[in-house]
Amino acid sequence: MSLQSRVSGRLAQLRAAGQLLVAPRPWPGPLAGATRTRGRAGDSPAAPGATGPRARTPAGVGTWGAAAVGRRAGVHTWDPLAMAAKVDLSTSTDWKEAKSFLKGLSDKQREEHYFCRDFVRLKKIPTWKETSKGAAKVEDPKYKKDKQLNEKISLFRGDITKLEVDAIVNAANSSLLGGGGVDGCIHRAAGPLLTEECRTLQSCETGKAKITCGYRLPAKYVIHTVGPIAHGEPSASQADELRSCYLSSLDLLLEHRLRSAAFPCISTGVFGYPNEAAAEIVLATLREWLEQHKDKVSPGPIWGGPRWGGGAHPGPLTSPASHRREQGRVALCAPSSPLGACGPLLDREPGELSSERAGGGRGRHGRRALAEGALAQVDRLIICVFLEKDEAIYRQRLPHYFPVA
Known part of the structure; x- marks a missing residue:
């Protein structure tokens, strides 16, 4: 039943x-x-x-x-x-039923299901604009100063599983069934239903990404991406695969109209990618992506705002009808729902949506078409590190890619 x-x-x-x-x-x-x-x-x-x-x-x-x-x-x-x-x-509960149930809850109701009580809200994570005040200025930065972009990036050292954001990214292996490092931590915190849903995704290729529910995590979604294994000096193809991990994950943010995400250090653990080389790829990828998308703003709330993501419900629904039909699908809307809009993308199972959209492909033009068709703006990207040495690397390199204004 x-x-x-x-x-x-x-x-x-x-x-x-x-x-x-x-x-x-x-x-x-x-x-x-x-x-x-x-x-x-x-x-x-x-x-x-x-x-x-x-x-x-x-x-x-x-x-x-x-x-x-x-x-x-x-x-x-x-x-x-x-x-x-x-x-x-x-x-004992079917993962599809549990996911459907969680989508119907307000943010406050979802807190009852968190695996922890010391979770970190997004507003408690300072932006790079705030934390860079004491950073040394770089004489010849790689990019121009941009206050707006400095408000969209954060460096956080701590447990990624405790971040209350729209999505956290999991540095997964190709099976998507859990493993060591951050992958195992995320699966343990989210609970067994995450593994049950991942089992239906039937693995993931290197450089690609797939999305699931967050279940017991404070994050609503988990984006699973598989990084390259590079013991020693990484090749050019491995660098491209690492870059693709971040771009594929960002594609899914837009596709699901999510506004905040936290990234771990992908491939730098047991996969052996050098920390310094990975940081250069990460910062360059995030900077260029944010520059391309900073003007891609929402044309206004669609019947109350993005569904199950993107902050508080902005107000009552403005549509004269209680439902709409788009692309052959009906999405029901509740006027009092804190979830707001009911676009067809989010009525599909997240597992059905990989980083390759039908007709979009993985190329530059496919990604641009995806971005231009998105209905939400990404507000915050968080680089989440666990080790002190990784924090030091990013603090030293961030001013080169996000100069202090």
């Missing part, structure tokens, strides 16, 4: 009973040894918090309900989403 059918059935039960009872477990998801009981006609409702054989439910109402939101018996008005404000993200 689908999640929608289960919610509809539950709503009908609660309307008939006229009240909402608290149960000691989240919904949906099985509980070992749990049973569902029904009260006899004429039994009085249980007092809030009552347990034991005398704690009966009204006739026709099961004992499972809105534990996650703490609603008590006798409450007659409530948000349908509040009934299921938390879902079991173990393997």
